[in-house]
Amino acid sequence: MYHHPEALFQDRMIAMPARAGETLFIQGDPCDEFIEIRRGVARAVNHSRDGNRQVMALFFPGDMLGLPLARDHRYSAEAVNDLLYVRHSPSRWHTLLSRMCREENRLLDAVWGEEQSFLVRSLILGRTGMLSRMAAFILMTAGKLPQSDGVLQFALPQTDIASYLATSPETVCRSLRQLREYRIIAMPRRDRLKILAPDRLAIIAEGA
Protein backbone atom coordinates (compact mmCIF):
# COMPACT_ATOMS: atom_id res chain seq x y z
CA MET A 1 0.00 0.00 0.00
CA TYR A 2 1.12 3.50 -0.77
CA HIS A 3 1.90 5.88 2.09
CA HIS A 4 1.80 9.60 1.84
CA PRO A 5 5.37 10.80 1.64
CA GLU A 6 5.10 13.54 4.21
CA ALA A 7 7.78 11.84 6.24
CA LEU A 8 10.21 12.65 3.46
CA PHE A 9 10.68 16.09 4.86
CA GLN A 10 11.76 16.22 8.44
CA ASP A 11 12.16 19.98 8.53
CA ARG A 12 9.00 22.03 8.37
CA MET A 13 9.14 24.56 5.62
CA ILE A 14 6.89 27.58 5.70
CA ALA A 15 3.78 26.93 3.67
CA MET A 16 2.76 29.57 1.15
CA PRO A 17 -0.84 30.52 0.38
CA ALA A 18 -2.47 30.61 -3.03
CA ARG A 19 -5.89 31.85 -4.06
CA ALA A 20 -8.32 29.75 -6.08
CA GLY A 21 -7.32 29.78 -9.72
CA GLU A 22 -3.76 30.85 -9.08
CA THR A 23 -1.08 29.19 -11.19
CA LEU A 24 1.70 27.31 -9.38
CA PHE A 25 3.74 26.42 -12.44
CA ILE A 26 3.18 26.40 -16.17
CA GLN A 27 3.36 23.57 -18.67
CA GLY A 28 6.60 23.73 -20.63
CA ASP A 29 8.58 25.52 -17.96
CA PRO A 30 11.73 23.76 -16.78
CA CYS A 31 11.30 21.59 -13.69
CA ASP A 32 13.12 23.93 -11.34
CA GLU A 33 10.99 23.10 -8.35
CA PHE A 34 8.25 20.81 -7.23
CA ILE A 35 5.32 21.37 -4.94
CA GLU A 36 3.81 19.75 -1.92
CA ILE A 37 0.18 20.43 -1.06
CA ARG A 38 -0.52 21.13 2.59
CA ARG A 39 -4.13 22.26 2.44
CA GLY A 40 -6.71 22.58 -0.32
CA VAL A 41 -6.79 21.02 -3.78
CA ALA A 42 -4.64 21.62 -6.84
CA ARG A 43 -5.25 20.53 -10.42
CA ALA A 44 -2.92 19.42 -13.19
CA VAL A 45 -4.07 21.04 -16.42
CA ASN A 46 -2.85 19.94 -19.81
CA HIS A 47 -3.09 22.38 -22.71
CA SER A 48 -2.87 20.80 -26.14
CA ARG A 49 -1.52 22.75 -29.05
CA ASP A 50 -5.02 23.04 -30.45
CA GLY A 51 -6.30 24.74 -27.33
CA ASN A 52 -7.87 21.65 -25.78
CA ARG A 53 -7.81 21.98 -22.00
CA GLN A 54 -8.10 18.97 -19.69
CA VAL A 55 -7.87 18.52 -15.96
CA MET A 56 -5.58 15.51 -15.85
CA ALA A 57 -5.31 14.99 -12.12
CA LEU A 58 -6.22 16.40 -8.75
CA PHE A 59 -3.80 16.70 -5.87
CA PHE A 60 -4.77 16.72 -2.22
CA PRO A 61 -3.01 17.50 1.08
CA GLY A 62 0.18 15.45 1.35
CA ASP A 63 0.49 14.98 -2.40
CA MET A 64 3.46 16.20 -4.37
CA LEU A 65 3.40 17.31 -7.97
CA GLY A 66 5.81 18.56 -10.57
CA LEU A 67 8.54 16.05 -9.73
CA PRO A 68 11.43 16.57 -12.15
CA LEU A 69 11.09 13.29 -14.00
CA ALA A 70 11.46 15.09 -17.30
CA ARG A 71 13.18 18.36 -18.06
CA ASP A 72 10.01 20.39 -18.52
CA HIS A 73 6.69 20.30 -16.77
CA ARG A 74 4.16 18.33 -18.76
CA TYR A 75 1.20 20.20 -17.31
CA SER A 76 0.30 23.40 -15.55
CA ALA A 77 -0.56 23.35 -11.88
CA GLU A 78 -3.34 25.58 -10.60
CA ALA A 79 -5.13 26.02 -7.31
CA VAL A 80 -8.67 24.62 -7.37
CA ASN A 81 -9.53 26.45 -4.17
CA ASP A 82 -7.54 28.45 -1.68
CA LEU A 83 -4.61 26.35 -0.57
CA LEU A 84 -1.38 26.16 1.34
CA TYR A 85 1.64 24.66 -0.36
CA VAL A 86 5.38 24.29 -0.09
CA ARG A 87 7.67 24.99 -3.00
CA HIS A 88 10.63 22.64 -2.86
CA SER A 89 13.86 23.61 -4.53
CA PRO A 90 15.97 21.40 -6.78
CA SER A 91 18.61 21.17 -4.06
CA ARG A 92 16.06 19.30 -2.01
CA TRP A 93 15.55 16.96 -4.92
CA HIS A 94 19.26 16.20 -4.97
CA THR A 95 19.18 15.55 -1.26
CA LEU A 96 16.48 13.02 -1.89
CA LEU A 97 18.45 11.47 -4.71
CA SER A 98 21.55 10.94 -2.65
CA ARG A 99 19.56 9.66 0.27
CA MET A 100 17.84 7.21 -2.02
CA CYS A 101 21.09 5.37 -2.55
CA ARG A 102 20.72 4.23 1.03
CA GLU A 103 16.96 4.09 1.48
CA GLU A 104 15.78 3.56 -2.01
CA ASN A 105 12.05 3.43 -1.61
CA ARG A 106 11.48 6.88 -0.15
CA LEU A 107 11.84 8.74 -3.39
CA LEU A 108 10.08 6.03 -5.31
CA ASP A 109 7.12 6.42 -3.02
CA ALA A 110 6.92 10.06 -3.98
CA VAL A 111 7.20 9.35 -7.68
CA TRP A 112 4.63 6.61 -7.44
CA GLY A 113 2.27 8.88 -5.58
CA GLU A 114 2.27 11.38 -8.39
CA GLU A 115 1.88 8.72 -11.05
CA GLN A 116 -1.00 7.17 -9.18
CA SER A 117 -2.91 10.43 -9.26
CA PHE A 118 -2.88 10.26 -13.03
CA LEU A 119 -3.68 6.56 -13.22
CA VAL A 120 -6.84 7.05 -11.21
CA ARG A 121 -8.33 9.29 -13.86
CA SER A 122 -7.59 6.77 -16.56
CA LEU A 123 -9.35 4.08 -14.56
CA ILE A 124 -12.36 6.28 -13.91
CA LEU A 125 -12.68 7.38 -17.55
CA GLY A 126 -12.54 3.73 -18.55
CA ARG A 127 -15.86 3.05 -16.85
CA THR A 128 -19.06 3.25 -18.85
CA GLY A 129 -21.90 5.44 -17.70
CA MET A 130 -21.53 8.84 -16.19
CA LEU A 131 -23.19 7.85 -12.92
CA SER A 132 -20.58 5.14 -12.50
CA ARG A 133 -17.78 7.60 -13.13
CA MET A 134 -19.20 10.10 -10.70
CA ALA A 135 -19.55 7.44 -8.00
CA ALA A 136 -15.96 6.37 -8.52
CA PHE A 137 -14.89 10.00 -8.38
CA ILE A 138 -16.64 10.58 -5.08
CA LEU A 139 -15.15 7.44 -3.58
CA MET A 140 -11.70 8.58 -4.69
CA THR A 141 -12.04 12.04 -3.22
CA ALA A 142 -13.54 10.64 -0.03
CA GLY A 143 -10.17 9.17 0.84
CA LYS A 144 -8.33 12.38 0.07
CA LEU A 145 -10.45 15.32 1.15
CA PRO A 146 -10.66 16.44 4.77
CA GLN A 147 -13.85 15.52 6.58
CA SER A 148 -15.56 16.17 9.88
CA ASP A 149 -18.29 13.91 11.23
CA GLY A 150 -18.27 12.01 7.96
CA VAL A 151 -19.05 15.17 5.99
CA LEU A 152 -16.56 15.83 3.23
CA GLN A 153 -15.40 19.35 2.45
CA PHE A 154 -16.30 19.03 -1.19
CA ALA A 155 -15.13 22.44 -2.38
CA LEU A 156 -14.58 21.46 -6.00
CA PRO A 157 -16.11 23.56 -8.78
CA GLN A 158 -18.28 21.42 -11.01
CA THR A 159 -16.50 22.81 -14.03
CA ASP A 160 -13.30 21.18 -12.81
CA ILE A 161 -15.07 17.92 -12.06
CA ALA A 162 -16.56 18.03 -15.55
CA SER A 163 -13.19 18.48 -17.20
CA TYR A 164 -11.68 15.75 -15.05
CA LEU A 165 -14.48 13.33 -15.93
CA ALA A 166 -14.44 14.37 -19.59
CA THR A 167 -18.06 15.51 -19.58
CA SER A 168 -20.12 18.67 -19.37
CA PRO A 169 -20.93 20.62 -16.20
CA GLU A 170 -24.64 19.92 -16.80
CA THR A 171 -24.07 16.19 -16.66
CA VAL A 172 -22.05 16.55 -13.47
CA CYS A 173 -24.92 18.44 -11.88
CA ARG A 174 -27.47 15.86 -13.01
CA SER A 175 -25.36 12.96 -11.79
CA LEU A 176 -25.02 14.50 -8.35
CA ARG A 177 -28.72 15.18 -8.24
CA GLN A 178 -29.48 11.58 -9.10
CA LEU A 179 -27.24 10.31 -6.31
CA ARG A 180 -29.03 12.66 -3.93
CA GLU A 181 -32.46 11.45 -5.04
CA TYR A 182 -31.31 7.88 -4.49
CA ARG A 183 -30.34 8.89 -0.92
CA ILE A 184 -26.81 7.65 -1.57
CA ILE A 185 -25.23 11.00 -0.84
CA ALA A 186 -26.38 14.20 0.80
CA MET A 187 -25.19 17.73 0.17
CA PRO A 188 -26.36 20.00 3.00
CA ARG A 189 -24.39 22.79 1.37
CA ARG A 190 -22.94 23.22 -2.06
CA ASP A 191 -19.44 22.43 -0.80
CA ARG A 192 -20.37 19.71 1.67
CA LEU A 193 -20.93 16.08 0.83
CA LYS A 194 -21.89 13.17 3.03
CA ILE A 195 -21.87 9.60 1.83
CA LEU A 196 -25.02 7.98 3.16
CA ALA A 197 -24.71 4.54 1.55
CA PRO A 198 -21.08 3.68 0.82
CA ASP A 199 -21.98 0.17 -0.24
CA ARG A 200 -24.47 1.28 -2.85
CA LEU A 201 -22.07 3.96 -4.03
CA ALA A 202 -19.42 1.29 -4.57
CA ILE A 203 -21.88 -0.88 -6.46
CA ILE A 204 -22.70 1.99 -8.81
CA ALA A 205 -19.01 2.76 -9.25
CA GLU A 206 -18.50 -0.82 -10.30
CA GLY A 207 -21.08 -0.29 -13.00
CA ALA A 208 -24.54 -1.47 -11.97
Add this chain to the structure above:
Amino acid sequence: MYHHPEALFQDRMIAMPARAGETLFIQGDPCDEFIEIRRGVARAVNHSRDGNRQVMALFFPGDMLGLPLARDHRYSAEAVNDLLYVRHSPSRWHTLLSRMCREENRLLDAVWGEEQSFLVRSLILGRTGMLSRMAAFILMTAGKLPQSDGVLQFALPQTDIASYLATSPETVCRSLRQLREYRIIAMPRRDRLKILAPDRLAIIAEGA
Protein backbone atom coordinates in the same frame (compact mmCIF):
# COMPACT_ATOMS: atom_id res chain seq x y z
CA MET B 1 11.91 15.56 -25.19
CA TYR B 2 11.82 12.03 -23.94
CA HIS B 3 14.33 9.54 -25.35
CA HIS B 4 13.83 5.82 -25.35
CA PRO B 5 15.99 4.44 -22.58
CA GLU B 6 17.56 1.66 -24.59
CA ALA B 7 20.97 3.14 -23.93
CA LEU B 8 20.48 2.28 -20.27
CA PHE B 9 21.67 -1.23 -20.95
CA GLN B 10 25.04 -1.49 -22.50
CA ASP B 11 25.16 -5.26 -22.37
CA ARG B 12 22.81 -7.09 -24.71
CA MET B 13 20.70 -9.56 -22.85
CA ILE B 14 19.10 -12.42 -24.69
CA ALA B 15 15.56 -11.54 -25.66
CA MET B 16 12.87 -14.05 -24.79
CA PRO B 17 9.85 -14.78 -26.98
CA ALA B 18 6.22 -14.68 -25.92
CA ARG B 19 3.12 -15.71 -27.81
CA ALA B 20 0.11 -13.44 -28.21
CA GLY B 21 -1.94 -13.44 -25.05
CA GLU B 22 0.85 -14.73 -22.85
CA THR B 23 1.17 -13.17 -19.40
CA LEU B 24 4.45 -11.49 -18.51
CA PHE B 25 3.59 -10.67 -14.91
CA ILE B 26 0.45 -10.52 -12.83
CA GLN B 27 -1.14 -7.65 -10.96
CA GLY B 28 -0.45 -7.96 -7.24
CA ASP B 29 2.76 -9.91 -7.60
CA PRO B 30 5.84 -8.37 -6.00
CA CYS B 31 7.96 -6.24 -8.31
CA ASP B 32 10.79 -8.74 -8.61
CA GLU B 33 11.62 -7.88 -12.17
CA PHE B 34 10.77 -5.45 -14.90
CA ILE B 35 10.49 -5.88 -18.62
CA GLU B 36 11.84 -4.24 -21.73
CA ILE B 37 10.01 -4.74 -25.01
CA ARG B 38 12.22 -5.50 -28.00
CA ARG B 39 9.63 -6.41 -30.60
CA GLY B 40 5.84 -6.53 -30.68
CA VAL B 41 3.30 -4.87 -28.40
CA ALA B 42 2.43 -5.53 -24.76
CA ARG B 43 -0.57 -4.32 -22.79
CA ALA B 44 -1.01 -3.28 -19.18
CA VAL B 45 -4.29 -4.76 -17.92
CA ASN B 46 -5.93 -3.65 -14.72
CA HIS B 47 -8.36 -6.00 -13.02
CA SER B 48 -10.69 -4.37 -10.51
CA ARG B 49 -12.05 -6.34 -7.62
CA ASP B 50 -15.46 -6.41 -9.31
CA GLY B 51 -14.04 -8.10 -12.39
CA ASN B 52 -13.78 -4.98 -14.49
CA ARG B 53 -10.95 -5.37 -16.98
CA GLN B 54 -9.27 -2.41 -18.66
CA VAL B 55 -6.33 -2.05 -20.99
CA MET B 56 -4.56 0.83 -19.30
CA ALA B 57 -1.57 1.26 -21.57
CA LEU B 58 0.24 -0.18 -24.53
CA PHE B 59 4.00 -0.67 -24.66
CA PHE B 60 6.03 -0.72 -27.83
CA PRO B 61 9.62 -1.68 -28.74
CA GLY B 62 12.07 0.17 -26.50
CA ASP B 63 9.51 0.72 -23.75
CA MET B 64 9.96 -0.62 -20.24
CA LEU B 65 7.18 -1.65 -17.91
CA GLY B 66 6.80 -2.98 -14.41
CA LEU B 67 9.37 -0.65 -12.89
CA PRO B 68 9.47 -1.28 -9.13
CA LEU B 69 8.07 2.06 -8.05
CA ALA B 70 5.77 0.31 -5.61
CA ARG B 71 6.16 -3.04 -3.93
CA ASP B 72 3.60 -4.86 -6.03
CA HIS B 73 2.68 -4.63 -9.67
CA ARG B 74 -0.36 -2.45 -10.17
CA TYR B 75 -1.37 -4.18 -13.39
CA SER B 76 -0.85 -7.38 -15.30
CA ALA B 77 1.33 -7.37 -18.40
CA GLU B 78 0.30 -9.46 -21.37
CA ALA B 79 1.52 -9.87 -24.93
CA VAL B 80 -0.82 -8.29 -27.47
CA ASN B 81 0.87 -10.13 -30.31
CA ASP B 82 3.97 -12.31 -30.53
CA LEU B 83 6.84 -10.39 -29.05
CA LEU B 84 10.43 -10.44 -27.91
CA TYR B 85 11.26 -9.06 -24.52
CA VAL B 86 13.98 -8.91 -21.88
CA ARG B 87 13.29 -9.68 -18.26
CA HIS B 88 15.50 -7.50 -16.07
CA SER B 89 16.34 -8.64 -12.56
CA PRO B 90 16.17 -6.50 -9.42
CA SER B 91 19.96 -6.51 -9.24
CA ARG B 92 19.94 -4.54 -12.45
CA TRP B 93 17.55 -2.12 -10.84
CA HIS B 94 19.97 -1.59 -8.00
CA THR B 95 22.74 -1.00 -10.48
CA LEU B 96 20.63 1.70 -12.02
CA LEU B 97 19.89 3.19 -8.62
CA SER B 98 23.51 3.50 -7.64
CA ARG B 99 24.45 4.83 -11.02
CA MET B 100 21.74 7.41 -10.74
CA CYS B 101 23.58 9.07 -7.89
CA ARG B 102 26.09 10.15 -10.50
CA GLU B 103 23.96 10.48 -13.63
CA GLU B 104 20.56 11.15 -12.25
CA ASN B 105 18.46 11.49 -15.33
CA ARG B 106 18.98 8.04 -16.80
CA LEU B 107 16.66 6.27 -14.41
CA LEU B 108 14.23 9.15 -14.40
CA ASP B 109 13.95 8.86 -18.16
CA ALA B 110 12.89 5.26 -17.77
CA VAL B 111 10.37 6.07 -15.08
CA TRP B 112 9.01 8.95 -17.09
CA GLY B 113 8.69 6.77 -20.15
CA GLU B 114 6.45 4.33 -18.33
CA GLU B 115 4.36 7.09 -16.79
CA GLN B 116 3.91 8.76 -20.15
CA SER B 117 2.40 5.60 -21.59
CA PHE B 118 -0.37 5.86 -19.05
CA LEU B 119 -0.84 9.59 -19.44
CA VAL B 120 -1.48 9.23 -23.15
CA ARG B 121 -4.56 7.15 -22.52
CA SER B 122 -5.93 9.68 -20.10
CA LEU B 123 -5.48 12.42 -22.68
CA ILE B 124 -7.15 10.37 -25.41
CA LEU B 125 -10.10 9.38 -23.22
CA GLY B 126 -10.54 13.06 -22.36
CA ARG B 127 -11.49 13.84 -25.96
CA THR B 128 -15.13 13.89 -26.96
CA GLY B 129 -16.29 11.82 -29.91
CA MET B 130 -15.13 8.36 -30.73
CA LEU B 131 -13.77 9.35 -34.13
CA SER B 132 -11.58 11.92 -32.43
CA ARG B 133 -10.29 9.32 -29.98
CA MET B 134 -9.59 6.83 -32.73
CA ALA B 135 -7.67 9.43 -34.73
CA ALA B 136 -5.60 10.33 -31.70
CA PHE B 137 -4.97 6.65 -31.08
CA ILE B 138 -3.73 6.07 -34.62
CA LEU B 139 -1.45 9.10 -34.45
CA MET B 140 -0.03 7.82 -31.17
CA THR B 141 0.65 4.33 -32.48
CA ALA B 142 2.08 5.73 -35.71
CA GLY B 143 5.07 7.02 -33.77
CA LYS B 144 5.54 3.74 -31.94
CA LEU B 145 4.78 0.87 -34.31
CA PRO B 146 7.27 -0.32 -36.93
CA GLN B 147 6.49 0.71 -40.49
CA SER B 148 7.77 0.09 -43.98
CA ASP B 149 7.05 2.45 -46.86
CA GLY B 150 4.73 4.40 -44.60
CA VAL B 151 2.60 1.35 -43.92
CA LEU B 152 2.17 0.62 -40.22
CA GLN B 153 2.20 -2.93 -38.93
CA PHE B 154 -1.10 -2.47 -37.15
CA ALA B 155 -1.36 -5.91 -35.55
CA LEU B 156 -3.62 -4.85 -32.69
CA PRO B 157 -6.83 -6.79 -32.00
CA GLN B 158 -9.82 -4.51 -32.07
CA THR B 159 -10.94 -5.88 -28.73
CA ASP B 160 -7.80 -4.46 -27.17
CA ILE B 161 -8.25 -1.14 -28.93
CA ALA B 162 -11.83 -1.09 -27.69
CA SER B 163 -10.81 -1.68 -24.10
CA TYR B 164 -8.06 0.92 -24.36
CA LEU B 165 -10.47 3.50 -25.79
CA ALA B 166 -13.21 2.56 -23.32
CA THR B 167 -15.68 1.63 -26.02
CA SER B 168 -17.08 -1.44 -27.75
CA PRO B 169 -15.39 -3.43 -30.55
CA GLU B 170 -18.27 -2.53 -32.85
CA THR B 171 -17.60 1.17 -32.46
CA VAL B 172 -13.90 0.61 -33.11
CA CYS B 173 -14.75 -1.17 -36.33
CA ARG B 174 -17.15 1.54 -37.41
CA SER B 175 -14.68 4.31 -36.62
CA LEU B 176 -11.99 2.67 -38.71
CA ARG B 177 -14.43 2.17 -41.55
CA GLN B 178 -15.39 5.81 -41.44
CA LEU B 179 -11.76 6.90 -41.63
CA ARG B 180 -11.31 4.60 -44.60
CA GLU B 181 -14.36 6.01 -46.37
CA TYR B 182 -13.01 9.49 -45.81
CA ARG B 183 -9.77 8.35 -47.51
CA ILE B 184 -7.83 9.41 -44.43
CA ILE B 185 -6.39 5.98 -43.82
CA ALA B 186 -6.13 2.80 -45.85
CA MET B 187 -5.96 -0.77 -44.61
CA PRO B 188 -4.75 -3.06 -47.39
CA ARG B 189 -4.78 -5.90 -44.91
CA ARG B 190 -6.35 -6.31 -41.55
CA ASP B 191 -3.04 -5.73 -39.80
CA ARG B 192 -1.70 -3.03 -42.10
CA LEU B 193 -2.52 0.66 -41.86
CA LYS B 194 -1.38 3.55 -44.01
CA ILE B 195 -2.09 7.14 -43.11
CA LEU B 196 -3.13 8.88 -46.29
CA ALA B 197 -3.94 12.34 -44.91
CA PRO B 198 -1.99 13.02 -41.71
CA ASP B 199 -3.18 16.62 -41.58
CA ARG B 200 -6.85 15.69 -41.71
CA LEU B 201 -6.25 12.93 -39.18
CA ALA B 202 -4.72 15.47 -36.81
CA ILE B 203 -7.66 17.81 -37.32
CA ILE B 204 -10.10 15.05 -36.40
CA ALA B 205 -7.99 14.11 -33.39
CA GLU B 206 -8.23 17.69 -32.22
CA GLY B 207 -11.99 17.36 -32.30
CA ALA B 208 -13.50 18.67 -35.55
Add this chain to the structure above:
DNA sequence: CGACTATTTGAAGGGACTCAAGGCGTGTGG
Protein backbone atom coordinates in the same frame (compact mmCIF):
# COMPACT_ATOMS: atom_id res chain seq x y z
C1' DC C 1 -12.12 -29.56 -43.62
C1' DG C 2 -14.16 -28.00 -39.25
C1' DA C 3 -14.34 -25.46 -34.92
C1' DC C 4 -13.46 -21.35 -32.95
C1' DT C 5 -12.48 -16.58 -32.60
C1' DA C 6 -12.42 -11.96 -34.51
C1' DT C 7 -14.48 -8.68 -37.40
C1' DT C 8 -18.32 -6.63 -39.84
C1' DT C 9 -22.99 -4.91 -40.48
C1' DG C 10 -27.91 -3.83 -39.18
C1' DA C 11 -31.56 -2.11 -36.12
C1' DA C 12 -33.42 -0.34 -31.95
C1' DG C 13 -33.01 2.05 -27.80
C1' DG C 14 -31.11 5.09 -24.42
C1' DG C 15 -27.83 8.17 -22.49
C1' DA C 16 -25.07 12.26 -22.99
C1' DC C 17 -24.32 16.59 -25.38
C1' DT C 18 -25.73 21.07 -26.81
C1' DC C 19 -28.32 25.12 -26.56
C1' DA C 20 -31.06 28.05 -23.88
C1' DA C 21 -32.95 30.13 -19.87
C1' DG C 22 -33.68 30.75 -15.04
C1' DG C 23 -32.05 30.58 -10.00
C1' DC C 24 -28.58 30.91 -6.51
C1' DG C 25 -24.48 32.66 -4.28
C1' DT C 26 -20.68 35.74 -3.67
C1' DG C 27 -18.30 39.85 -3.72
C1' DT C 28 -18.11 44.70 -4.88
C1' DG C 29 -19.24 49.44 -4.80
C1' DG C 30 -22.32 53.01 -3.81
Add this chain to the structure above:
DNA sequence: CCACACGCCTTGAGTCCCTTCAAATAGTCG
Protein backbone atom coordinates in the same frame (compact mmCIF):
# COMPACT_ATOMS: atom_id res chain seq x y z
C1' DC D 1 -26.75 48.20 4.37
C1' DC D 2 -28.44 47.57 0.04
C1' DA D 3 -28.23 47.05 -4.99
C1' DC D 4 -26.10 45.21 -8.56
C1' DA D 5 -23.18 42.37 -11.36
C1' DC D 6 -20.93 38.36 -12.25
C1' DG D 7 -20.00 33.58 -12.18
C1' DC D 8 -21.58 29.12 -11.01
C1' DC D 9 -25.13 25.91 -10.56
C1' DT D 10 -29.60 24.07 -12.04
C1' DT D 11 -33.21 22.59 -15.11
C1' DG D 12 -35.64 21.70 -19.61
C1' DA D 13 -35.99 20.16 -24.51
C1' DG D 14 -34.26 18.32 -28.68
C1' DT D 15 -30.80 15.89 -31.23
C1' DC D 16 -27.29 12.82 -32.17
C1' DC D 17 -23.91 9.44 -30.99
C1' DC D 18 -22.91 5.35 -28.88
C1' DT D 19 -24.34 0.99 -26.88
C1' DT D 20 -26.52 -3.25 -27.00
C1' DC D 21 -28.30 -7.23 -29.06
C1' DA D 22 -28.35 -10.19 -32.96
C1' DA D 23 -26.66 -12.32 -36.97
C1' DA D 24 -23.60 -13.03 -40.83
C1' DT D 25 -18.93 -13.15 -42.62
C1' DA D 26 -13.95 -13.49 -42.58
C1' DG D 27 -9.94 -15.25 -40.66
C1' DT D 28 -7.07 -18.65 -37.96
C1' DC D 29 -5.53 -22.78 -36.06
C1' DG D 30 -5.87 -27.51 -35.35
